[in-house]
Amino acid sequence: MIYFDLFCVSIKQDYKISAMLNLILFGPPGSGKGTQAAKLVEKYGLLHISTGDLFRSEIDNQTALGMEAKSFMDKGQLVPDSVTIGMLKNKVLANPEVNGYIFDGFPRTIAQSEALDDLLEELGQPITALIALEVEEEEIVARLLERGKTSGRPDDADESVIRKRIAVYLAQTTPVYEYYQQHEKSVSIKGMGTIEDIFHALCTEIDRHL
Ligand code: B4P
Numbered sequence: 001m002i003y004f005d006l007f008c009v010s011i012k013q014d015y016k017i018s019a020m021l022n023l024i025l026f027g028p029p030g031s032g033k034g035t036q037a038a039k040l041v042e043k044y045g046l047l048h049i050s051t052g053d054l055f056r057s058e059i060d061n062q063t064a065l066g067m068e069a070k071s072f073m074d075k076g077q078l079v080p081d082s083v084t085i086g087m088l089k090n091k092v093l094a095n096p097e098v099n100g101y102i103f104d105g106f107p108r109t110i111a112q113s114e115a116l117d118d119l120l121e122e123l124g125q126p127i128t129a130l131i132a133l134e135v136e137e138e139e140i141v142a143r144l145l146e147r148g149k150t151s152g153r154p155d156d157a158d159e160s161v162i163r164k165r166i167a168v169y170l171a172q173t174t175p176v177y178e179y180y181q182q183h184e185k186s187v188s189i190k191g192m193g194t195i196e197d198i199f200h201a202l203c204t205e206i207d208r209h210l
Contacts, residue, residue, distance in 0.1 A: 020125040021046060021100035021209060024107070026177060027133035029165040030140040030147070031191045032198060036133070037104040039199050044206065049091050050104040051084055056153075058087075074154045076164030078108055078172060085115040092119060100128070108173045113180070128209050130180040131202060133191030137166055 021044065025033045034050060041048045055073060058066030065087065069079045078084075088106055107113040120126055135143075141162050148156030155161050180186045189201045 020128070021206070022103075022120060022125055022128050023101070023206065024103045024127060024130040024176075024180070025133070026130050026186075027191055028135060028137075028140055028169045028173075029162070030144040031133040031135040032195070033104045033133065035195060036199055036202055037102050039195075040102055040202065040206070043203065044100070046100040046102045047095050047098040048102045048104060049088065049106065051079075051088060051106040051108075052104075054087055054091060055079060074161070076155060076161040076168060078168055081109055081111045081115075084108075085112055088112075088116070089119055092123075096123075100125075107176050108169075110175055110179055113176050127180065127185060129205070130177065130186045131205055132177055132186065132188040133198065134188050135191040139192055140166060 023040075023046070025037050025040075027033055034052070037048050037050065040046065055066065055069040059070050059073075060066070065083060068083060072079045084106070092101070103116070107116050117127070141159060144156045144162045145159060147153070148158075155165065177186050177188075187205060189198070189205060191198055
């Protein structure tokens with residue numbers, strides 16, 4: 001039995017987690033995954049892995065992987081699975097001494113889901129739950145256009161790219177919810193309202209697994 005406060009380096013809370021807590025934070029672009037993940041990490045001390053942030057870091061460093069990712073991201077398309085899965089695996093395997101993960105923006109395809117399950121099975125750490133944030137399309141567009149005024153993100157600056165990202169989510173990513181639902185691991189919560197209210201609803205759901 002692994003106790004949370006014995007193994008995690010930067011823990012700020014009193015939670016004792018008697019098993020790995022591996023969460024997928026799910027939802028359309030702009031649903032608040034990144035916003036809520038930052039708060040959840042603070043509370044539960046899990047390792048936050050955002051594939052979007054990893055790609056943006058590669059872009060900032062002008063790596064070959066970053067340049068390839070940018071060509072897809074700027075158009076609102078998904079980065080190919082072969083690139084994304086390899087990057088995600090490297091990040092997980094580079095951080096073995098954690099008490100769990102918050103996967104933010106991953107998996108976004110069934111192939112990514114299968115690759116994640118294979119990896120976690122090898123590590124003996126299955127996904128605990130997938131929690132989806134439900135947000136209406138017009139709210140998403142408004143949020144991302146607002147963020148685009150200051151973020152410098154090309155994919156937030158253009159409404160047609162934002163709508164493309166939503167279409168890609170509906171076509172390629174929503175099946176991931178059903179994939180984990182087969183194992184009764186998927187749950188949805190309302191992602192509209194104040195950031196604090198949504199955080200409270202997320203914590204209520206997560207605490208059921210502690
Ligand atoms: P991501 O970086 O994952 O970005 P996102 O979906 O836009 O953001 P998120 O849902 O985290 O929203 P946030 O909290 O920031 O992906 C970007 C691109 O990277 C993808 O389009 C794709 O090309 C590529 N990519 C990433 N992962 C990939 C993968 N696995 N496979 C292939 N390609 C991949 O919130 C958005 C805004 O809303 C913020 O400004 C925030 O302040 C605001 N907000 C949050 N909560 C709010 C609330 N309750 N009320 C009002 N505003 C709120």
